[in-house]
Amino acid sequence: MTDTAPVFLPMDGAGQRAHDRPRSRELVPAPAPIERIVEAQARGDWESVTQLLEQHWSSLLRTSRAAMREVVNALPDAVLEAKSRWAAARQYLNFAPDDGRVRPARFDFEAAQPNDAGELIDDLAQFTGQTAHERGQGHFQSAATIAETAIEAVKQASPAEMKTLRPLLPGLRIQWATSLLFAGDIRAALTEFEAAYADAVAFDSDRMATAAAGSIALIHSLTGDLVLARSWLRRQPTALNGGFEGPGEFDGGPGDAVTVMGALAAANIAIDELNVEEARAWLAKDPGDEVAPEQWALRLGVASRLEVLSGDPLAQSLRNRAAVRARPAHLAEDGLNGWALSFSDVGIRVALRDVRGATEALAALDAGDGELHRQAALIARIWRLVRAGEHVQAVAVMESVPTDERSLRVGMELLAAAAIIHLSAGAKARAAELFSTLTTMVAEQGFNGVLMRFSDEDYEALCASSGVRPEVREARRALGGELHTTAQAAVSDIRLTERERVVLRHLLQSRKLNDIAAIEHVSPNTVKSQLRTLFKKLGVSSRDDAIKVGRRNPGLWSDVGL
Template sequence: MTSFVVRAPDAAGNPIRGVPMHRTRALQHALDHEEWESVDELLDADFYRYLATEPAVLNRVFDALPEEWFDAHPRHAMSAAIAAAVDRPGMVLKRESVTAFRRWVESQPTPAARDVLGVQQAELRELLAHGWYQNASRLVDGILHTIRTGPQCPQGLGDVMPSVLLRCGLAKLLAANLTAAAECFADAVRWGTLTEEHPLAPYAREHLALVHALEERYTDAVALLSPETPALRRPGTLQYHYEPAGILARVLISTAALDVDAAAEQLQHIDDAIVEGDLGWVAMHARTRVALMRGGQWDLIHRINTLLATGSNRTSPETIAGSVLRADLAGLYQSVDDLRAADSVLGSAGLLDRPGSLVIPLARQALLRGKPKQALSLLRQNEHTRPETTPSRHLPTGAVLYATAELAASGDVSPTTLQLAATAVNHHGAYSALTHASRGLRERILPLTSLDSTAIPEPWSYRDRAKLTPREREVLAALHAHATINDVAAALHVSPNTAKTHVRALYRKLGAHSREEVLWLGQL
């Protein structure tokens, strides 16, 4: 019989890539005729393909199999446990199933690589479900070592590897190692396309696209995604667990293209399961980007504060979720001109210093306070001590901020800095980076970009650089040292009315509205 791959609908009627038709018929035939040894061979070769494309047939097989058959075939007892776990968040397996399977694997003189990986992946699922991301990342290192050392028995690896590597990539992503995450997802794509395409290969591409989008490589992300947004799968399917990455990647790409309407429409597909899942922080990150362009910042400020207060270790400052959400929160506060609140957020103890995440809001904060030289210094930091990472000022947003700071500090921007910013925006399709440009920079950079529209949102209003005169610094020092206007006047050797005039002028120059704010804005 000729082997060919079909596009069969799933339970919701959506076309998905299936296992070769002759294997599907073979499994149904083996089930109908109770040919259990044939079932053994078919599941060994294509369990995850059946789980993705023929879950109903697979469940009928497991329901029909005698209990003693599972005792003689522990691998398929584990497979049945995996199929049952599809209905649970994180697909966490029951502890007794994992324990029984681990004992069997450890009893083998030379365990098959797929079985060792099965035990490790079950443990990985549980670590991720509890939010123990660093422990999960260390376990992934062990899993990758198992893969690299060359299995004694490669049978069935083509079927299980896309699932294993997808889970490994997710663990690395949540542990803030985006480079390792991208490598895992790329390997999942390669394993999933060695022969006929594995049904999980498209989801591996979407996860890789999400990593690219989080790192502002939107053009690369677009190349990995299908041109049409796929219909959503129903809960209780394998696809339902994997599809959030593609949905979120598409939202981030739309915001990068300044297509806020498309992004808002795509956000409608984000349900409670996504918000409460491993990638819920990306959903909130996407909503923040839309709010910064369209409005509604205060709603997001309250939602993020609630999430940070209730997220426990999943959103602690040293996690990627916690660092991204706090950077977003700072950006929202900056957009409503509450720089003191932004400063407090950015000063969170233990905040993860991931390239491009913390530096950007810190540099933007410096610009908003009229301190462009400080912004330049922040964007140049770590270039020599961390040569393995792309400098923040070479990323699209960092490049635009750097050009803005250079223009504010010197009154001009060098051709090299301007070209770096323009080419970074064009090459990566990161047009949202232009929202970080001052009006003066926009006049210079827009002619160099391929952006059709000049209607760019302006979430932030940068202050002109405040240059205090020696006398103004004396007034500031007196305000810092004395609580009353009479004491300030005495320190300055002027009358109280003259002191009031000096203080009011200082307020206007710094854009302050209170004594506390003028002291904060006037810090060197």
């Protein structure tokens, strides 16, 4: 080949030009297997594509999984129909974890030999694809049923099949456990996440171990077993954990989806400990909806708890409603998502002293049939009765709760409610005894948030009579002051018309006069007239003052569906 321009060739140590030395046998490296596969794909040579994939399957799983996925997803239907194993391979690549440290499974594209797990792998890949699809559509119970079928198939596997299958199980089990969790079956999900963790550790899959341990920690944080939750967070591989003593940098990067459950669990624990800054720091580690979209309702739930504790519950309520409206209704109505959103709404309404809204939110929570629904509805119902002074009814509800349904969180909430009821009835000794037991559990678990249930007067009386002075007392006082300023009493004597409520809603969303007119299909003068009557009823003279009144009193607009 003749060069058309001068080429400056490198010199060796003796000053000899490289081209004067004997040529090596391979001047240009041979194309990598994935490059040859992509070239064959571009030519439409699917026979070469499949041959190369079969030949280099194991090594490509370690080095080029994302490119493999694109190629296999591009296989024509004729190829998939001619050899059904390619459909299974596609399912596996689409739903198995992107983890180069998992020992790859070799798909046997020829006839399965006796005791091979090929047929079982095909079935499990199909089940895993189906359960992920159903979950993505919001069909959580259907997703859980498919996951249970896959789990049962593994239980029936022979030892020879399990030997081949086990390296694949961590990622598959996490998919199945996630379907069970989103359907609300937290006990079955916990069992499967624990199995996924054991398999991940056995096969050195740090990412899958991190995902499993973080999910287990989140479940325990929801049920109130904070000791176990912290223990599982510490069991995340060090490379990804960064240390649970405080928010660390994940080596997997802030955009790694396997870290989301652990970050939410850590934030949830910090909220129970009344550690606002740490909770905010952990939420900042959450990779967010773009990276981990399935957890959108969970992260809203944790963020809502934080804003109720110390922040702006009304603003969070608006964010929650905007997030729900941006998604299909079926993703927000059932399972874990439905629980997280309803539970958040109850907490926010109670914090804002929106009695009507809290009652409606509690009804929505009551309608759920999952374990978390039942526990959250029970806690909310008891405290509503206690706050209303209906102590006899509250005791009746408390006594009706079976022992096996009393999680640690429920148990501590019941103790706190019982202490208040006995104190109100004049049984100070019994109230002090219950308070002492409660504070012992609080010290063990770090569940300081339950102490926020007591009014300042009751808290001081119980501390004095029991001789117990929890270390969290000062933090409780500080947060109590913040909550007091947030939860202003409702303006009960103001009666707005439906149109005035709608206008107030638009003001709270920072919309200008012309924007309101365009959205409501009325003239700007009509909006001006409505604003004048609204300002008069609220006793204000500007939109800023009207917004302040609206933020303090959600009962004025809560029935217009913000």
